[in-house]
Amino acid sequence: MLQDFRAEVRQWLEANCPASMRTPTMEEEEVWGGRKEQFKNPESKVWLERMAAKGWTAPEWPKAYGGGGLKPQEALILKEEMQRLGCRPPLLSFGIWMLGPVLLQYGTEEQKKKHLPEIVQGKVRWCQGYSEPAAGSDLASLQTRAELVGDQFIINGSKVWTSYADSSDWIFCLVRTDPNAGKQQGISFMLIDMNQPGVKAEPIRLISGASPFCEVFFSDAKTSKDNLIGPLNGGWQIAKALLTHERQAISEINKKASELPLEIQAKHKLPTRNGQLADEHFRQRLAAWHMDNTAFEWTLEREMSLQKAGHSPGAASSMFKLYGTELNKRKYELMMEVSGFQSLIWEGAGDEKDRQATRDWLRSKGNSIEGGTSEIQLNVIAKRVLGLP
Amino acid sequence: MMNWDMTDEEKLLKVSAANFFREKMPINHLRRIRDTNDPLGFPREAWQDMASLGWTGILIDEDHGGLNFGFRGLGLILEAAGRQLAATPLLSTVAGASRLLQKNANLEQKETLLPAIAAGETIIALAHDEGQHHGQDISTHATLQGGKYVIQGRKSLVLDAALADQILVLARTDQGLGWFLVPHKTQGLQWEHFRLIDGRPAAHLSLQRVEVPASARIGTMKDATASYEDLRNACAVGLATEMLGAATAAFEMTLAYLKERKQFGVAIGTFQALQHRMANLYCELEVSRSVVQRALAALDEDHAKTTVFASLAKGKLNDVMHAVATESIQLHGGIGMTDEHNIGFFLKRSRINNELFGSASFHRDRYAKALEF
Numbered sequence A: 001m002l003q004d005f006r007a008e009v010r011q012w013l014e015a016n017c018p019a020s021m022r023t024p025t026m027e028e029e030e031v032w033g034g035r036k037e038q039f040k041n042p043e044s045k046v047w048l049e050r051m052a053a054k055g056w057t058a059p060e061w062p063k064a065y066g067g068g069g070l071k072p073q074e075a076l077i078l079k080e081e082m083q084r085l086g087c088r089p090p091l092l093s094f095g096i097w098m099l100g101p102v103l104l105q106y107g108t109e110e111q112k113k114k115h116l117p118e119i120v121q122g123k124v125r126w127c128q129g130y131s132e133p134a135a136g137s138d139l140a141s142l143q144t145r146a147e148l149v150g151d152q153f154i155i156n157g158s159k160v161w162t163s164y165a166d167s168s169d170w171i172f173c174l175v176r177t178d179p180n181a182g183k184q185q186g187i188s189f190m191l192i193d194m195n196q197p198g199v200k201a202e203p204i205r206l207i208s209g210a211s212p213f214c215e216v217f218f219s220d221a222k223t224s225k226d227n228l229i230g231p232l233n234g235g236w237q238i239a240k241a242l243l244t245h246e247r248q249a250i251s252e253i254n255k256k257a258s259e260l261p262l263e264i265q266a267k268h269k270l271p272t273r274n275g276q277l278a279d280e281h282f283r284q285r286l287a288a289w290h291m292d293n294t295a296f297e298w299t300l301e302r303e304m305s306l307q308k309a310g311h312s313p314g315a316a317s318s319m320f321k322l323y324g325t326e327l328n329k330r331k332y333e334l335m336m337e338v339s340g341f342q343s344l345i346w347e348g349a350g351d352e353k354d355r356q357a358t359r360d361w362l363r364s365k366g367n368s369i370e371g372g373t374s375e376i377q378l379n380v381i382a383k384r385v386l387g388l389p
Numbered sequence B: 001m002m003n004w005d006m007t008d009e010e011k012l013l014k015v016s017a018a019n020f021f022r023e024k025m026p027i028n029h030l031r032r033i034r035d036t037n038d039p040l041g042f043p044r045e046a047w048q049d050m051a052s053l054g055w056t057g058i059l060i061d062e063d064h065g066g067l068n069f070g071f072r073g074l075g076l077i078l079e080a081a082g083r084q085l086a087a088t089p090l091l092s093t094v095a096g097a098s099r100l101l102q103k104n105a106n107l108e109q110k111e112t113l114l115p116a117i118a119a120g121e122t123i124i125a126l127a128h129d130e131g132q133h134h135g136q137d138i139s140t141h142a143t144l145q146g147g148k149y150v151i152q153g154r155k156s157l158v159l160d161a162a163l164a165d166q167i168l169v170l171a172r173t174d175q176g177l178g179w180f181l182v183p184h185k186t187q188g189l190q191w192e193h194f195r196l197i198d199g200r201p202a203a204h205l206s207l208q209r210v211e212v213p214a215s216a217r218i219g220t221m222k223d224a225t226a227s228y229e230d231l232r233n234a235c236a237v238g239l240a241t242e243m244l245g246a247a248t249a250a251f252e253m254t255l256a257y258l259k260e261r262k263q264f265g266v267a268i269g270t271f272q273a274l275q276h277r278m279a280n281l282y283c284e285l286e287v288s289r290s291v292v293q294r295a296l297a298a299l300d301e302d303h304a305k306t307t308v309f310a311s312l313a314k315g316k317l318n319d320v321m322h323a324v325a326t327e328s329i330q331l332h333g334g335i336g337m338t339d340e341h342n343i344g345f346f347l348k349r350s351r352i353n354n355e356l357f358g359s360a361s362f363h364r365d366r367y368a369k370a371l372e373f
């Protein structure tokens, strides 16, 4: 059965994945979808449309909502076959990684029917409106207000560090709907169309030079009460469920398929003796990272098979978020050492790839901040997994 | 992708191993060995019990009286042993010798040795290391003289020295390395007995013109470098598995203490500085479990990357068990420094196991070599 499926998938991918989609993704050719998507490489549009038609941008979602309807085993096969052929992901999407899973769990039938297919097809791009200037790790202290007037919510306040807000169409937002209730009790989870005069997104520049995140201002922005997910003032539960998915997604951050393995880069760029890296201290640290990285990948694999056997993901996602992002930071530190002087050049000279690596190194520092800081993950593990008071 | 789930048989074995060590060899057993100056360090009756459960033959094929259950099964037993700090000859005789013999011995040697190991009649100690560190050059040599091998040299830190019926000695010959099975009573074996820091007995061995028949050489006259590498992998993974059990037990003891000990009017587990240290150790233990399971399976599969996986497992567990053991003492405060409390035994065992079959930097080097960087 699964053998047949694998053969079928392989055949389909061979026939349908355009040639340039079998090469590593350049950052500027990444496809995030939405109304503002430009498809720098026209083949990426073809690739997205073909994959979306099969629902394989969200392989495990039900067919009724545009997904692939695959069983976990089948989705794994699809992933393996895509890796084998070197296929690019057809679509990168907060909708798929974060919003979709909670809509499937908490959305009404209409909400699922309206939003999920557009996510699968990459027609609407989503961003995440959680953090505020005064509410970061202490997310539940958020102050952005939403008041129900007739059958619309009127939203006022601001969000910050909203990744890709300026290129997104909709935002999923945590807002305060009852200022008099306890911190966690007065929060609702709602969806807001950003294409309206009451919503403004202003990019903020990162240390890596790029500006993928924004400050978002709401002034009398509106959304229909149909866009409330779950009960009024019952958003905290949903917020946490979404964070679990976000953390799981971030924890795989260190699997960037387009990079040459670090040890190969090191052997190209550093002195060697008898085919071995000559700097024993560096070699030991590289080996230690390599071992931890392998150990981590196996742990993800092991957890997946536990989850299939009914183990709930929950707090384990905190461990993966913590460990995966700390590993990614270690990797980039080692990579900078490997590159030496080349890693110092911002612009003007050197190789595009090396300059990008330096920017990625700077960007990696955010991995242990976004989606909840490493310290917050440690708190979660201590309390929820270890049961410490 | 490897199968990470346990079979029903494995689940049963896990439970019976846990019960066995909890009842027959709890940590206090180790304390008793030390306090009574027990010369053997391990009760022979317990070996019989293990044999009747099939454990001594767990790697041996059915034709030779074994269970042929493999390293995944042995791992469950070693982990349970590790939890109680029970140091058994399972490492030397089963993980080391029985695997070596099963793979390398000639038919006659298998006929005599494997059933005896499976039946619990023979305990075999390993005498391979020399000098002060694992992996140093072998200078003990064995010379063929008139149909006999004459062995001369010095071996360090032989575990189960007083208990063993036979000693498996690694020596240099005209045809590379060779393994020799030397009965404990052979003339010319000189033992220097001592106690390890955790109270167990062990010994250095010097071999003064020890004569054994040519048939004492395991397998053929071929160079045994490959079988030595395999034995190192098997024992490194076996030890790493014990260390996983031990580190997990120390972690759990410490976690329980953090919930119970009060200072400043609250449980000390309330303090975030301590919570974060425990949470970090928890993550390290989780990835440790993955590397141990993967390496155990690799030994069963004779995976092409077994050396990589074995060095990963032992290298990682060296660091993690050491971290857990030192943190455990620190988080216990003064009581952790007392001989009366068991937590100190975990630190001592960690020091011992870090040296046996290769330190963390030894394994990082070996891992990098195997991956060609």
Ligand SMILES: Cc1cc2nc3c(=O)[nH]c(=O)nc-3n(C[C@H](O)[C@H](O)[C@H](O)COP(=O)(O)OP(=O)(O)OC[C@H]3O[C@@H](n4cnc5c(N)ncnc54)[C@H](O)[C@@H]3O)c2cc1C
Pocket: A127, A128, A129, A130, A131, A132, A135, A136, A137, A138, A160, A161, A162, A163, A164, A213, A366, A367, A369, A370, A371, A372, A373, A374, A375, A376, A379
């Ligand atoms: C690259 C990037 C992308 C992001 N994208 C988004 C996005 O798309 N949408 C969105 O809503 N948010 C996003 N964020 C925001 C992110 O979730 C927050 O930055 C994060 O939750 C931390 O909040 P903060 O910045 O206010 O830091 P603070 O909460 O002020 O933390 C400062 C320091 O104090 C520590 N600290 C705080 N509380 C505790 C505690 N209880 N115990 C121990 N230490 C503590 C933190 O760990 C940190 O080291 C993004 C952030 C980054 C860096």
